[in-house]
Structure formats: C-alpha cells, structure tokens
Amino acid sequence: MTLKTMRRYLLLAALITVLLTQTVSGAADVTDIHSPDFPEYLDSFNPQNNTLDYIKYIQLLMELLSSANKSELFSELISNETTRENLSNLINMMKTSGDLKNAHQAETLLNYSSLSVDELLQGIKNEHLAELLREAFLNGLVSEELLRVIEEMYASGEISFDDYVRALYALQKISESSGNKELAKRIDSLLLTLLMNNLTNSALRLLENPATLDYLLKEGLSKEVLENMLQFLSNSPEHSEEALRTLRRLLGGESPFSISSIPSIRFPSLGMFALAPSLVVDPNTLAILTLFVTGFVLVSILLFLKRRKISVIISQVTQLISRRTYHFNSVVVNIYWSSVDLLGRRVQRNSNETHREYLNKVSSEMPEVSELFRDITEAYEKVRWGAQNESTFVEKVVKEFDELRRTVSRV
C-alpha cells in the first residue's frame, strides 16, 4: 500500500468519524454555551464588570428562592407581578454574568407558559417525543404514565431541556382542558422545582468561586444571606448533598472543591459538534460506534504495515536506533563503526554491504582516506571476525581514527 492509499484510508476514517459525530449531535442537547462538564465558575466572576451589581444579583437570587420556597406551584409564583419582574431582571443579570445556560433555562420556564399547545408541539425538536405527544393527545391518553415517560426521556438525555419544558407545558395544558386537575397540578409543581433547581445552580455557580465570595463579603453582603441560603438548600429535598457540602466549605473559608483543580484549556462549544456525545446518546451505542471507527483505523494501519512488510520496517527502525550504539566490547570494533559513521556522510554504507565492499567504495570515492580506512578495516576484520587480541591494534587504530577525522574535515 502506498502512502497515497494510506492517506485515502485515513481521510475516509476521518469523514466517517465526522458523520457519526454529526448524527450524535442531532439529539439537540448541545448548547452554544460551553463545553459540557467544564467548571464554569472559573470565568463566572469579573469584578471589573461594572454593568453587574453582584450584591443585587445574589440578593435577588435569595429573594426569588425564598418566594419559590413559599409557593407550591410555578403558576402561583409567576402570577405575582413583582416576582415575575424580579425573575426577568435576574435572567438579564445571569446573561450579563455569563451564566447563559441557567439564564436560558429560566427564560424557557418563564416564556413557554404563554404558548399554545400547538406552538409548544411545533417547537419540539425530538421527533419521537413530538409524535408521542400528538398521538397521546389525539387518543386522550393523558396520564401519569405519559409524564413518567417524558421524565425518563429527559433523565436519560434523550431530549433537551427545551423539549422537556415544552412537553411539560403541553401536557399541563391538555390535562387542564381535559379535567385532569391532579396531573396539571403535579406538572405545575414540577415546573416550580425546575425553576428552584435552576436558581440554586445559578447561585452555586456564582458562589463556587472563592474570589466571588471574598468580593461579596467585602462589598457588604452579610454572611447571613449565605447562611440562609445554606439553610434553605438543606431543607430542600431536591438538592444534592454535594451542593450543600460545597456551600459549607465556602462558608468555612475552604476551597469549594475537595481536590485541587487541574489547569486546563477551555474551548467554546461548536454548535454542530457534540463534544460530549455521551450526554445525548446511549453509551452502548457510542461504544459500538467508537469501536467501529477505531477498528477501521487499526485495520487500515495493519494493511499498510503488511504491504510495506512489517519486518522490513522493524529492521529499518532497529537499524536507525542502533546506528550509534554498537554495544560491542571492543575499542577497535567501535572505532571502525565510528569511522563508518564519519565517512557515511560522504559515502553512504548500505546495510547489505560487507566491510570489504564498503572499503572498496570508500577507496574509489575518497582516495584521500583510503589508506587510513584500509588499516582500520583490516584491524576490525581481525578483531571482529578473527577474534584476535585487539591490544596489538588499539594504539594504531586510535591514531588512525584521529588522522581520519582530521582528513575528512579537510576534504
């Protein structure tokens, strides 16, 4: 196989990888915000950002969290005009601070409440979910079971947050119109939980950074607010223990993470590529796809090596490595090969050439060194192949090698 053919194989493998990645990215959970799973707090705080009042930001967050905690339903919470305005302001602050993901989610929760069922269904990107909902609504199959299926789809990463919220609102509206008040209420409560999670995540994102905490405390934010937040989170069953531990560490003056962070480079997400496809595709499918692509590349490489004769390649590599390390316990022999290296820059020695053949080649191409190299070669032959005692040759050969070096540098 030529290098050209090898390049073709590799190009084909690369194209297949890109196509597969494109297919995976279709699951639509890829946002245009940041690489998934990257600690976002690293650039979330910028005290030079004069357009953002961090004290107001955290107070607003705490206020909204308290209101949400007192409410039982999402509709109840946003029916209050002040709360609605506060939420809108907070969303703007989130965007200013760079917390685009939480801003987007809060905005989704806030804005989709006013859309009709048709508008909601039309906006769903996951075809399977859209079809499922349409069929369920047409056949009047609006039930807890359907809600459970939607929740499972979201939990498994099959559908995006956007689709999930649309589906919940659509199901809530149909439930209300069909008289299933209990289901509608359950969904309303679920939406409230989503908003609370969203607000808490935003607060944690801001407070995870010790620099932000320092700044806020220096600027006059009372520790009480943070302690209230810790109290609030402790009472909320929807929040993980990890989040609580983080906040406790912050209040205790420790680093938010139990282990030191590793310096890394952050890349903005590319809209068309799924940088963490495991979030949006079944891990087994992903493993099979990866195996397929890896296998294809490996087979291509093996075919290439087979064609080029692997033994030849190995011998060439070995020869290259061993060029200057002879590991032969003899001064004469090592001097001979050093001479060959020295002369090899002018008269190349082929691996199939014997020492006598190379001597003839050197004699015809570099007659200036012919005599010196002849003596060194003869000594080498006697010591290497004749196993003669080298002590009688060493002194002479060392002198001749020095002379050879000088002669070669002059020529």
Add this chain to the structure above:
Amino acid sequence: MGWVDVIQKASEILVEKDDEVKLILASILAEGHVLIEGVPGIAKTLMAKTVAKLLGLEFKRIQMTPDLLPTDIIGGYVYDTKQASFVLKKGPVFTNVLLVDEINRGSPRTQSALLEAMQERQVSIEGQSFPLEKPFIVIATQNPIEFEGVFPLPEAQLDRFLAKIDSTYTSMEGLKKILKEIDLIEERFNGLKPVMSRDEVLASIKEVRSIRVDDAIYDYVTRIVEETRRHPAVRLGASPRAGIALVRLAKALAYINARNYVIPDDVKSLAKTVLSHRIIIKPEYEVSGIHPHKVVEDIIAKVEVPKP
C-alpha cells in the same frame, strides 16, 4: 607450497579460470562435490585433470551415456577364466577425483548409483561394502543447451552437489592467449608436477574444520537460507543441507585465502554457487525469465550484513 600456489600453477594452464579452480579446491577441502554447467570445449576436463595432478590425487573420467550401467561405475564381480573364480573388478568410482562428463546423459538408475556413492562415500557390491578413498570428489559436468536424450537430475540429487559452477567462455583476450599459447599450455600440462601430496590435502581438510565461524555468520547464513523460502518467485527454497554447505564452503574459502576465520564476504561470494541449483522457481516466474541466480542476488541485496 600452499593452496595459493596450486591456484597460481593452475592459472599457467587454465586461462581465466582462477575463480572456478578456487571453487573446486574449496569443494575438495569441504569434502563436497561439484557440478559444472557449461557448453563443450571450455576446459572442464582439463580443469579437473589439472587440479587432480597438482594435488597429487588419482584421477578418473566417466563419459555418461544412456546405456551406461551402475556396474560400469562402481564395478562388480567378473568371472576370471584363469583363476576359474569370480574376482572383484573395481569401477572408476574408486579414485580421488572422478570426472563425470555429461552426467545428465546417464540413465536415472546409473545417476542414482553414482549419487549414492557420492553421499555415502562407499559402494556396495554383491552385499559387500567398499569404502571409497579419501579424499573423494566428483566433478560432474552437464550441458545446459541439450534437451534431447538427457535425463535432468532431480532436485534431491542436485542438492547433493556442494556447489554448482556456471562455466563460461573466456573473454576475447583470453581466447587469443589460448590460441597463441596452446602448445605451451599442453607442454606445461604434460610436465605438471604435484604441488601437494594426498596426505597434505587430507591434513588441510582436517584444518578447515577448525576455521573460526562467528555466531553472527551463522545468523547471516540462516537469514539467507530462510529468505530463499520466503521469496515470492520460489516454489521450493534451500534446505538445511544448503546452509551446511554454505558454511563449509565459506570455511574452505577462508582457508584458501590464508585466513583462519570466515568473514561475511565469504558467505556472500559463495551464496550464488551454493544456493542457485537448490532453488526451484515457480513456473509463472520461470516463463517470465526469472532465474535462480536472480533470486539469490535479490536475497543477498536484501539481507543485512551482520553488524557490528
């Protein structure tokens, strides 16, 4: 007087045959037999006779024909009317140097009898074994251009020849020298005196065995033999016997060149002589003109010379 002197003396009679004489001498020292392939009239017989004379060895010649019987070579019991009993009449095989002219003209049965004697270095007559004299070397010749009335040697029998020499015509200068000096050459041949004795030859054969062969040389020979089996054009590669032959001949060549050790050059220069006749080329490569010589050349060019 040594082996270099034998070559020197032979060159006074044989024009441009130094390499071939050297190979025959090496074969004698390695206790092997030689097959010379060449057209008639290129001094094959003269070469064998000259070598035998110079080494003080007994020389006999057999002209192979299709009706030649094994007993014509090895001998047999014949009825002696005077003694009124069967007496043993030894064949020409009981000699030191046996020239078998046009070996491929002999019937397979006769060829087998001869080749058995070459291998075993003894012959059986009427159930009784007779060892052949030492040294014993067969120099067989065959004509490469005749295909009618010949019985080509099977591969197994070709393998028994230590070396195969492709003898060619002399150059124009060489031919001119022969034409000018033929009377002198004949005179020199008739007056040729042995340079060595049979005992000295036997002592040399013994000395050859002690020639030093480095482990790397064995590796080199092994790789060359192994490559003959991997070459894409080869149907049947060289046998272990081929490897043994290559090492033995290399030792003998080193001895003739007054060295007590083998160098890679010895192996390289002998590879074609030792391996070519033991390799069988695939028919599809044969028709496209690939010759065993070319295969061995490829292999020699490919296999790395031992380093350091």
